[in-house]
Ligand code: ADP
């Protein structure tokens with residue numbers, strides 16, 4: 009799948025929303041698994057000190073070795089922290105709670121917003137042949153999320169289908185515009201993804217209507233349904249695609265992967 013003759017072949021996507029519990033980690037893992045399933049080579053970068061993406065992919069805290077903390081704060085080469093997961097074509101740069109002190113430790117570092125950028129955007133990174141890099145961001149618009157946005161080509165925003173879902177978006181968009189103005193003018197919005205969608209619930213329909221009205225084509229056609237198999241999978245250290253390959257959740261994440269790959273235009277909103 010990789011075209012190694014093409015420079016910058018890895019597409020780097022930050023999965024971000026400062027609200028917790030909206031489906032960032034779930035989307036990172038399952039979109040990653042769905043892309044990997046179709047032969048794309050995927051790297052998941054866990055940039056949340058909670059390390060849920062690492063745990064969900066079966067890499068327990070004691071197995072993490074070098075982590076994204078070492079990548080950002082100790083200038084460790086990416087090759088020393090990346091681990092192959094149980095899923096073919098899917099690798100992980102794990103995190104631990106160490107990362108929670110990054111904001112403070114980096115306060116006097118002039119390149120503090122560019123550390124992930126410097127690791128992922130250097131020409132030698134392309135030699136690993138990744139097609140996609142998905143960055144799982146913490147639930148905050150802190151320095152870690154800014155690092156992800158500065159490093160990324162685009163931002164994917166999971167939006168939980170609940171009341172007030174859209175209100176947090178303006179803050180996120182403000183940060184995104186700031187990053188564009190100061191560090192990463194080409195940063196695009198990959199799309200806004202409706203998560204935990206319940207077709208029987210009027211609120212879900214309302215949130216969808218409001219989101220499509222306000223954001224138009226930025227909202228993915230694919231909606232991720234609320235599906236118990238999705239929430240069960242991480243406790244078996246599996247993506248939902250492995251845990252229950254025919255579940256509605258698996259089908260939806262495969263559709264998302266397909267939609268994302270086939271949809272080439274982004275926005276400069
Ligand atoms: P975030 O990373 O944004 O904090 P998570 O991805 O960890 O959010 O999701 C929060 C919780 O909701 C988790 O327990 C997860 O298993 C559950 N969850 C996420 N998406 C779904 C879904 N589509 N259906 C059911 N449960 C979900």
Ligand code: MG
Pocket residue numbers: 032033034056060145
């Ligand atoms: Mg998370």
